[in-house]
Every structure is written in C-alpha cells, then in structure tokens.
Amino acid sequence: MPNRWIRAWRGTLSKLGVLLLTAxxxxxxxxxxxxxxxxxxxxxxxxxxxxxxxxGTHLNGPTVAxxxxxxxxxxxxxxxxxxxxxxxxxxxxxxxxxxxxFRDAAAALPDAVVALDRxxxxxxxxxxxxxxxxxxxxxxxxxxxxxxxxxTRVATxxxxxxxxxxxxxxxxxxxxxxLSLRRIPYAEDQTLLxxxxxxxxQRLEQVRRDFVANVSHELRTPLTVVHGYLDMLExxxxxxxxxxxxxxxxxxxxxxxxxxDLLTLSRLEVQDGLADxxxxxxxxxxxxxxxxxxxxxxRHQISIENNGSPAIQGSAxxxxxAFSNLVSNAxxxxxxxxxxxxxxxxxxxxxxxxxxxTGPGIPAQHLPRLTERFYRVSTSRSRETGGTGLGxxxxxxxxxxxxxxxxIQSELGxxxxxxxxxxxxxxxxxxxxxxxxxxxx
Ligand code: ADP
Numbered sequence: 001m002p003n004r005w006i007r008a009w010r011g012t013l014s015k016l017g018v019l020l021l022t023a024x025x026x027x028x029x030x031x032x033x034x035x036x037x038x039x040x041x042x043x044x045x046x047x048x049x050x051x052x053x054x055x056g057t058h059l060n061g062p063t064v065a066x067x068x069x070x071x072x073x074x075x076x077x078x079x080x081x082x083x084x085x086x087x088x089x090x091x092x093x094x095x096x097x098x099x100x101x102f103r104d105a106a107a108a109l110p111d112a113v114v115a116l117d118r119x120x121x122x123x124x125x126x127x128x129x130x131x132x133x134x135x136x137x138x139x140x141x142x143x144x145x146x147x148x149x150x151x152t153r154v155a156t157x158x159x160x161x162x163x164x165x166x167x168x169x170x171x172x173x174x175x176x177x178x179l180s181l182r183r184i185p186y187a188e189d190q191t192l193l194x195x196x197x198x199x200x201x202q203r204l205e206q207v208r209r210d211f212v213a214n215v216s217h218e219l220r221t222p223l224t225v226v227h228g229y230l231d232m233l234e235x236x237x238x239x240x241x242x243x244x245x246x247x248x249x250x251x252x253x254x255x256x257x258x259x260x261d262l263l264t265l266s267r268l269e270v271q272d273g274l275a276d277x278x279x280x281x282x283x284x285x286x287x288x289x290x291x292x293x294x295x296x297x298x299r300h301q302i303s304i305e306n307n308g309s310p311a312i313q314g315s316a317x318x319x320x321x322a323f324s325n326l327v328s329n330a331x332x333x334x335x336x337x338x339x340x341x342x343x344x345x346x347x348x349x350x351x352x353x354x355x356x357x358t359g360p361g362i363p364a365q366h367l368p369r370l371t372e373r374f375y376r377v378s379t380s381r382s383r384e385t386g387g388t389g390l391g392x393x394x395x396x397x398x399x400x401x402x403x404x405x406x407x408i409q410s411e412l413g414x415x416x417x418x419x420x421x422x423x424x425x426x427x428x429x430x431x432x433x434x435x436x437x438x439x440x441x
Contacts, residue, residue, distance in 0.1 A: 008072040016044055047071060055081070111196045112179075118189035120145050120158060132195050134173040145193065154181065158193075168202060171195075178202045213266035216259045223259060227252045254386065261390035264321070265373070268397040275315040281344050282306060284320060288342055292327045299336040308346030309427045314402045322398040325391040326355040326418045332385035334359035334415075351427055352407075354419040361412040370408060371396040395420070402426060 019040045027036030051074035059081065070078055106113055112129035114122055121144050122135070129135045146155050157166045163183075171177035178199045184192040230249050235242040285304045292302045312319070323342075330340045338358040345352055362370070362377055369375045374389035376382040382389055392406070399406055399420055410416035 005073075005076055008076050012072045019044055048074070111194050114145065114193040114195075116145055116191045116193055120191075123190070129195070131173065132171055132177065132179060132197060134171070157181070158183070167198070169195075171197075209266060209269055212262055216262040216266065219255070219259050220263075223252065223256050227256060254383070254388070257386070258388045258390070261388045261394060264394055265390060265397060268318075268394065268401065271401060274318065274401050276313055277316050278311045279314055279316045279319055280311050281308065282310065284316075284323065285342060285344060287320070288323055288327050291324055292331050292340060292342070295328060295331045296340075299338075300331060300334055301337075301339045302331075303339070303341050305341065305343040305345075308344045308351050311427075312351060312422060313426050315398075318398045318401065322395045322420060323353055323355075325395050326420070329387075329391060329418070330355050330357035330359065330416075332387065333357065333381070338415075346427055348424060350424045351422045352419050354417050356415060356417040358415040361414055361416055362408070362410040363412060364410075367408050367410065371406065 020037065023036040023040035024033060027033035030036065048071065051070050054070060055074060055078055058078070107126040109126055110128055112126065112132040112135075114125040114129050114133065114135070117123055121142055122140055123142075125133075125135050125137070125140070130137065146158060151169065151172075154166065154169055157163075165183075166181040169179045169181055171179050176199065177197055179195045180198045182194045182196070184194060186192055230245070230252055233245055235245050238245060285306055289302055289304050292300075296302060327340070327342060334340060334357040340358075341354075341356040343354045343356070345354075366375075366377045370377075371392045373393045376387070376389050379389075381387075395418075396406055402422060404420055404422040404426070407419040407421055408416065409419075
C-alpha cells in the first residue's frame, strides 16, 4: 500500500508538472504565459475538487463501494476509507449477532431476569419474568418494579442495599409458586433482579421436615415405654446383668434426648415468629451459672460477668435453651480444673452473650460445620458426655429466629468462645440507658 500511495503521488505530481510545462510552452508561443498557467492550474484544481466532492457525497450515502473513475491519490484514499467502513460494518454485524445471541440466551433462561435502572424502573425482562412475575411486554417496560411486585417484604428487600437473597416469596401470578429473589448490581447503578422457582425444592424440604418430625413423634411413645420398663428393673435384683442394665438405661436416655432435640429442631424450623418478651439478663445469667455448677459437680471454676443492657427482646424459653446449650457444651468438653466464663455485654451496635472455656479447642477446619446436625469433632467424646450432636444446630436456629448469629473462636490447646451476637433492634433504647446491674462473678 505505501508503494502504491507513493506511486500515486508521483503520478499526480508529474501530471501537474507536464500540465504546467505544456501551459508554459503554449503561453510563451501565444505570449499569454500567465493566462495559460492560470487555466492549467484551475483545470487541475477543478478535477481534484470534483474528486473530493464525489468522495464526500459517497461518504454520506449507504453504499460502501467506491465511486468509479477517481484520479490517482483520491482512488487510493477512497479505497482506504471503503476498507475501514467495510471492517466497521462487519464488526457491527458481529457485535449485533453476539448481542442478539446473548439476549436470546437470557430470554430462554428458566429463571426470571429483570434489568432495572437506578430508580428501579424496568429496562428489560425475559420470557420467564412474564410467567413467574406476571410482567407484560411491552406494557411494563419503563414501569417501576415495586408497582408490579407489590408484597411489602419484597419492596423492603428491594430498597435495602446489596444483601442476602430473599427466599420463599409467593409469585404474583400464582400463590403456589414459591420464588427465591436475588439482586445483582451491574454497570452503573443498574440491577438485575433474578427470580428462581423453588417450589419443588420447598416441597421436598417440607417432606423432609414432616418426615423427621413424624419419625421423632412415632419414636417417642415406644421409647417412653422402654424407658419406663427399664426404670422398673432394679439392678440389685439382677446383679449379673447390672452393667447391661446400666448401658441400656444410658442408651435409652440418649435416644430419648435425640428424639426430643429433633422435635425441638422441627418446631424451630416451622416457627415463623417468636414470643416477644422482655428477657431479664441478670436472673438468666444466675440460672445458667447454677445449671453449669450442677453439671460440673465442682470440677470447674465458673464465673459470670454482666456488662450490658439489663434486658433483651425475644423468647425467654428459647434464649435460655440456646445459652444453656453453649454452657453445657463448655462444661462437657472442658477437662477438670478448667475455667468457664459466661459474659454478657452490649453497646449501641448490639449485644453479645459469650461462653468461654479453657477446653481442648476445635481445629479450624471443623468450625464452619459445627452447627450442622450430628456434626461432631470427636464422636466418642460427644457420646461419652451425653451429647446428641444437635445442640449447636438448635442454637443456630434459635439465633436465626432472633435475627442473631453464632460466632465461634477457638484455639487448639487454649479453649473456645461461643458468642451469640444480637443486633441493636433486640435492645430497646430505654434498656440501654438503664443503669447496668452487676449480677456478680
Ligand atoms: P454435641 O451434642 O455432640 O455436643 P453440639 O452440636 O452441641 O453436639 O456440638 C457439636 C460439636 O462441636 C461437638 O460434638 C464438639 O465436637 C464440638 N464442640 C461444641 N462445643 C465445644 C466446646 N466448648 N469445646 C470443644 N468442642 C466443642
């Protein structure tokens, strides 16, 4: 190309040279040098201006092919422009095809996808959004999503910042369809709202819950009977079978406890709300200490520390159950002469009840799984101490019902701290201002 360009320039300049020379010769012969030179220059300029005009007109038009019969350098220039335009047009076609394929794929997704602008107005939505969210094309384009998906729970969730997905929302088109909603921020101030049909999953989850609850209920009666008969058998009357009787009693007690814990979990799982009581902390701490001492039988040093709000809003029975599970674990897993501290503290950002022990500690890889049902670090230690493997799972559920969370810190050979962390909404403003009551150590 550069050679062609240079050749074209040379050609054009030599044509100009020949033209001017011819004009000069004719001018000398005719004694009109300036006139001849002027005519030659004007002719040359006219040809090139005409070529420029043709290129300009062509650029404004839709066709890419170059106009015919352009002089040297202009033809090369035109070829270059045409090549660039062709490449740009091909790029545009490719991009459009990609965009169309992307849109088709998004439209064919089984999940409802809705693109929202900063004010939560609908920019675009796919086919599934029509059936799952009841959106109508083109009527709902540009409409605010909150006018269409009216549930208050959804509106509040949409107003919140990027957070957790919203699970188990009834579809506006059919109450039976249960949805999980997820918000994905993209580009500048735009959001993708993705709704997935989880009806099938919810049904399976319901079947699982019912199954566990029913099995536990069914086991309760025969276990009570077995337990009752075992209690009637006096070991003194059966001296040879005493160890067997003892083991039978231990195991039947363990099974009863597992069934009770499973029933508690089933109840917590289906529970929607809570008793909203004002739970006094000082007496609760005293009760926990008494229970810990009874379980410890003097083997541990147990202390309480009350540095927080005197009360918390929630269910007294459930909170006690959660806290005493942590205290009982601390006593059960801490060797003789260990220390156990129960501490209550609060400030403007919330409150926390922590149970610290000087037990064996828990290896870090187990920590994320401790609240799973029947998950134990050491199965034998858990069984020896009468554990069911369900305690922390119950704690987690109770805390979830209080919009609280369980934090676990542990160091091998040093000990563990299990903390129930509550948000500020659980402490009424007046309770924070009240004078702190020390319950003793
Ligand atoms: P379990 O009835 O077996 O104690 P939990 O759900 O209460 O069941 O606890 C799960 C597991 O977490 C326990 O089996 C134990 O391995 C570990 N764990 C709980 N609390 C402590 C603790 N304070 N110190 C050491 N390990 C603990």
